[in-house]
Amino acid sequence: MSESYKDKKVITIGIVSELTGLSPRKIRYYEERKLIFPERTKQGTRKYSFSDIETLMEIADKIEDGVQTFEIRKEMLKKERDKMLEDKKKMIQGQLNAHFKIRKQ
């Protein structure tokens, strides 16, 4: 789980472009459509993570399949929602387990 490297935003758009094969124009456009969220340096240069790069490649695949950015965004939001519910479920389960700990032994 310690994804310190994978999620750290340190890669500039030129290198992301090389790594993904996507033009800077496309990469900026997907940000405009709220599919990726790079950070910025003080001067405003975009910084991406390895995670962002993976997301970009998934986006590229879907675009190629004719999926519109709006649809892709909906899918991403749905996945996030499902994941949060899943996490919440696990958390509650954990609390229950802790609560009935004595009984279980």
Next chain:
Amino acid sequence: MSESYKDKKVITIGIVSELTGLSPRKIRYYEERKLIFPERTKQGTRKYSFSDIETLMEIADKIEDGVQTFEIRKEMLKKERDKMLEDKKKMIQGQLNAHFKIRKQ
């Protein structure tokens, strides 16, 4: 062991500078002294990995302690040598184990 992210050289010198607190001048100098080995883009811009950043911080600590770059380089070479011997040892041990596998059962 899959350090795909940690060892991938994708970070430009400006961001490395921010992350380490070292000036670009220092970072380039340590390369000149053969303490780090960034890759280059086609146009010659240096690209560093997270590993490089960690190495840089170790170097900075030693420099602060008054250790000269030449000494640091010697230490690094020594460590590499020791590590290779260790690896070789393990490899041979593995071969021996494989060779006498039947006997061991």
Next chain:
DNA sequence: CGTGTAAGGAATTCTGACACG
């Protein structure tokens, strides 16, 4: 030896816009 700085050039990045479809 280690590091700052000014110098000049080349390549990057940014934004807003026009174009095409």
Next chain:
DNA sequence: CGTGTAAGGAATTCTGACACG
């Protein structure tokens, strides 16, 4: 809608060198 491109400006990076100590 998705993407290319020319435009103009600002910031980055590079190298070789001089400076100080």
